[in-house]
Amino acid sequence: MPRLFWKFFATIWLTLAATLTVIIVIVNLFQIPPPGRNREYQERAIILKLTTNVLARDGEDAAAHFVRTSEDAVPLGLTLSKIADSTVCGDESTAEARSVLKDGTCYRISVAPEASFFLNIMDNLALLVPWLSIFVSSTVAAAALARYLIRPVVHLRDGLSALAHGRFDVRIGDKMAGRRDEVTALAHDFDSTAARLQELQDAQQRLFHDVSHELRSPLSRLQAAVGVLRQSPARLGAMLDRMDREVERLDTLVGEVLTLARLTAGSGLPLKTQTLDVIELLNEIxxxxxxxxxxxxVSITTAVDGVFRAEVEGELIYRALENVVRNAVKYTADHSFISVSCEATADRLEICVTDQGPGVTRDELERIFQPFSRGKDALPRGGYGLGLAITRQAIERHGGRVHASLPEAGGLAITLELPRQPRSFGRDFT
Known part of the structure; x- marks a missing residue:
């Protein structure tokens, strides 16, 4: 990032330098004296003017007396002399001398010359010191400001480079050194993005692991059946039935995985919606x-009253509702009851499915919506733990939300909130 730093530095420094140069030019143009010599110049001018006035009004003797008195008080080398050629009297008047014509005689009033060459140099240096100090301080300020502006950009570049190389654990928000500006907000947005990417990467790796694990079980059983057939051809019928079941399980698993993959990959695609009565669809399920x-x-609520016509993609909503209801039937206790209720508003439908199964712990309420995830205490009743993951993806694609809760009476309650009109897909991860 050195080029950008030098661009910032040069821009800031040249702006300050140009401003100071204009000030110096104005000072020189109007002949403003050095600050240390200003008082001495004023004294010279006053003495010359007073002497001139005294000579013009009271004559030579009074002016000579004033010169002696003035030199005793403030020695400036004040002198009064006559000029032989009165025709040139008054032609020249400088900061060190005045010419006055009095009674036909030309008088010259002068003070000692300006300071020596060395003192003039010191005066010039005294004039330059403030400007040099300002130039130095402006250079330091420009460097500090450029570094202040460039540092977060460097952190952002390093963070983006890390993301490009697949390192999603990089965070830069804590490197902003207490800044409270738009760049800091951008850094925190970067951290949120990196955290989301890391979450997606972990979910993808976990999905690969779980899919391979779930595929290995039926494949192992198929291999075992083939081994039995080779040893005992007489058991062909029983082994074929077993192989059919395993193939069916594989087909179901692949179908669930493809459905979840299609929902995840197509999250940015528009929905193919039609107007359906969601409550009627729920009653069929x-x-x-x-x-x-x-x-x-097990008894279950067989019908829910009301009508809620919404713009939905029918297949997705059917799968979402069916997965929740069948999940409740699968895990509820024998001889128990499953409650299904609906509450409709002008633009939203809330469906709650409550079972009387073993439930889950509070720290598992979100984890059960991840692929291949089940409650720790859930009894193995078939399935692959993809149903609730598919449900959440389908509902969220419509702009709704799904969450789980633990009723006081026990079991598990799954609540689905579905809008009447689809909204933009995406959960808030900030």
Whole structure:
């Protein structure tokens, strides 16, 4: 970043230098005396003027007496002399001498010459010292200001370089040295972006690990079935049935993974919406779920009253609702009850599904929405832990939200909030 630093430095310094140069030119143009010599020049001018006035009004004797008295008080080398050629009297008048014509005689009033050459140099240096000091201080100020402006840019460049190389653990917000400006806000936005990218990378790695683990189990069972067939061809029928089940499990798993991948990858694509009654769609799912729950003597709310017509992508919303309801049927206790309620407003529908299963711990309320995640105390009842992840992705693509809670009576409650009109997709991670 040295080039940008020198650009900032040169711009600031040249601006200050140009301003000071203009001031110096103005000072020289109007012949402003050096600060240390200003009083002496004023004294010379006053003495010459007074002597001139005394000579013109009272004559030579009075002027000579004034010169002697003045020299005794303030010795400036004041002298009074006559000029033989009176025709040139009054032609020359300088800061050190005056010519006065009195009674036909030309008098010359003068003071001692200016200081010596050495003193003149000192006067000039005295005049230059303030400006040199200002130039030095402006140089230091320009360097400090340029460094102050460039430092956060350097940190941002280093952070972006780290992101480009796949290092998402870099943070630069704590390097802003107490700044409170737009650059600091940009640094914190960078940290939020890096944290989100790190979260996505961790989720991707975890997904790869979980998918490989879930695929390995049915593949191992298929390999075992093939091994049994080679040793005992007579068990062909039983092994084929087992292989069919494992292939079906593989097909289901791949379908769930593809659905989740499609939802994640297509988060920026527009939804293919149509107007549907979401409550009617929910009642269809509840009817199917009630039939399946009979095997475990589980009762469930079979119908919800009301109408809520919304612009939704039907397949996604159906999958989202079905996953939550079937998840509740799967994990609720035998001989228990599943409650489903809806609360509709002008622009929003809230659906709450509550089961009486083992539930989860409070620190797992968010984790159960991650792919291949289940509660620690959940009994193995099939499935791959992708249902709630798909539900959250589908609802959030419509601008809604999904969250879990723990009812006081036990179990788990999943709440879905769906807007009547789709909104921009994306959770707030700030």
């Amino acid at each position: 509840l009817g199917d779920a009630a039939f399946e729950a009979q095997a475990r003597e």
